[in-house]
Amino acid sequence: MNQFLRSLSGTQQVGAMFVLVFGVLLLASGALLLLSLRERDDNAFGAAFGAELDNLRRVLKNTWFMAGVFWLCWAVGGWVAVTLFALVAFFALREFITLSPTHRGDHRSLILAFFVVLPVQFWLVGGKHFDLFTVFVPVYVFLALPIVGALADDPHRFLERNAKMQWGIMVCVYGTSHVPALVRLDFPGYQDKGAFLVFFLVLVVQTCMLVQHLAARKLKRAPRAPHISQSFNWSSWGIGVAAGGLLGGLLAGITPFKPGQALAMALIACVAGSLGHLVMKALKRDRGITNWGSEGQSITGASGLLDRVDALCFAAPIFFHSVRWYFRL
Numbered sequence: 663m664n665q666f667l668r669s670l671s672g673t674q675q676v677g678a679m680f681v682l683v684f685g686v687l688l689l690a691s692g693a694l695l696l697l698s699l700r701e702r703d704d705n706a707f708g709a710a711f712g713a714e715l716d717n718l719r720r721v722l723k724n725t726w727f728m729a730g731v732f733w734l735c736w737a738v739g740g741w742v743a744v745t746l747f748a749l750v751a752f753f754a755l756r757e758f759i760t761l762s763p764t765h766r767g768d769h770r771s772l773i774l775a776f777f778v779v780l781p782v783q784f785w786l787v788g789g790k791h792f793d794l795f796t797v798f799v800p801v802y803v804f805l806a807l808p809i810v811g812a813l814a815d816d817p818h819r820f821l822e823r824n825a826k827m828q829w830g831i832m833v834c835v836y837g838t839s840h841v842p843a844l845v846r847l848d849f850p851g852y853q854d855k856g857a858f859l860v861f862f863l864v865l866v867v868q869t870c871m872l873v874q875h876l877a878a879r880k881l882k883r884a885p886r887a888p889h890i891s892q893s894f895n896w897s898s899w900g901i902g903v904a905a906g907g908l909l910g911g912l913l914a915g916i917t918p919f920k921p922g923q924a925l926a927m928a929l930i931a932c933v934a935g936s937l938g939h940l941v942m943k944a945l946k947r948d949r950g951i952t953n954w955g956s957e958g959q960s961i962t963g964a965s966g967l968l969d970r971v972d973a974l975c976f977a978a979p980i981f982f983h984s985v986r987w988y989f990r991l
Contacts, residue, residue: 683729683733683861684729684733687722687725687726687729690722691722691726694719694722725868727970741788743842743845744784744787744788744842745784747784747838747839747841747842748780748781748784748839750838750967750971751780751784751834751835751838751839752776752780753967754833754834754838754967754968754971754975755775755776755780755830755831755834755835756776757834757954757967757968758830758833758834758954758968759772759775759827759830761949761951761954762826762830762949764823764826764827765816765818765819765823766814766816767811767814767815767816767818767823768811768814768816768823768827769814770810770811770813770814771807771810771811771814771824771827772827774806774807774810775807775827775830775831775835779799779803779831779835780835782798783795783798783799783835783836783839784839784842786798787839787842787843787846788842788846790846790848792843792986795839795843796983799831799832799835799836800832800836803828803831804828807824807827807828807831808820808824811823811824811827829945833942833972833975833976834968834975836979837974837975837976837978837979838971838974838975838978840978840979840981840982841860841863841974841978843978843982844856844859844860844863844978844981844982844985845857845859845860847859847982847985847986847991848991849918849989849991851918852918855916855918858916858917859917859985861916862910862913862916862917862924862928863931863974863977863978863981864974865909865913866906866907866909866910866913866928866931866932867906867931867932867935867936867973867974867977868973869902869905869906869909870902870903870905870906870932870935870936871902871935871936871939871973872902873901873902873905873906874893874894874898874899874901874902874903874936875893875898875902877897877898877901877902878893878894878895878898879893881895881897881898883895883897883898886899887940887944889947890940890943890944890947891940891943894940894943899936902932902936903929903932903933903936906928906929906931906932907925907928907929907932908925908928909928910924910925910927910928910929910931910932911924911925911928913928918989923988927981927984927985930980930981930984931977931980931981932977934976934977934979934980934981935973935974935976935977936973937976938972938973938975938976938977939972939973939976941976942968942972942973942976953966953969954966954967954968954969
């Protein structure tokens with residue numbers, strides 16, 4: 663089997679990977695359906711079991727969504743894939759801004775964010791202008807936004823309003839843009855296999871988040887930041903990061919990394935993604951909501967999208983720049 667896989671081209675290997683991923687998701691969906699058909703007594707255990715099934719459905723739904731997006735981006739390839747990720751960033755930013763109240767004085771800044779900053783950032787990704795791509799948002803955009811805001815002549819809570827705008831762009835646009843950028847990296851001897859890097863990143867981060875969640879439920883330790891997250895404590899966090907890192911080391915064969923390098927890169931991604939998820943929870947608590955979709959209300963047209971990609975928005979830039987710096991790409 664290993665010899666057969668090695669005989670395939672890079673494109674065929676990536677295709678086989680997606681067949682495997684969707685096969686596993688189909689099996690998981692079927693198993694969850696069978697569990698949901700079981701009769702449950704109307705008692706505390708039955709209620710807890712139903713709640714657990716709901717959590718699993720939510721995780722599985724998010725996984726299907728992410729796998730579908732990545733498969734579509736790989737299938738169409740090139741600039742179309744970059745455009746699809748730009749649309750994901752657009753709806754994520756729209757979700758963030760909708761739940762962050764703005765003033766009339768912010769309208770010019772919003773136009774700049776959605777119709778100038780976002781397309782330019784992803785154009786830089788598509789053109790592989792990585793030197794400018796890495797500094798465009800944190801340098802040029804962060805200086806331009808307050809200037810545009812000041813010219814609107816609205817000083818009310820000026821600093822807070824601009825900070826919200828900059829933070830939304832940083833997470834939703836800058837963070838998301840690093841996912842297609844991974845595919846555009848040129849590793850010697852690794853042509854047509856960039857999708858494996860995205861798969862590696864998503865799988866180790868999602869594994870870290872899932873194991874951390876399960877460990878928190880089993881250990882039942884006191885939360886480190888109870889006003890932000892009832893499930894975050896250092897013990898479960900360490901277990902989740904270790905699980906993601908170990909999986910990354912085992913997946914070294916699908917990456918251009920050696921096992922030790924794959925382990926290190928996975929640990930970096932897991933730390934960034936899990937702590938970024940905690941930061942996004944803090945933002946939701948500040949806004950007084952439990953999820954970006956606000957209990958299923960489609961206020962943005964893509965309800966809950968940011969909940970599905972928040973950890974990846976933090977992990978992708980750290981992972982991308984760590985890989986690029988270490989391998990001098």
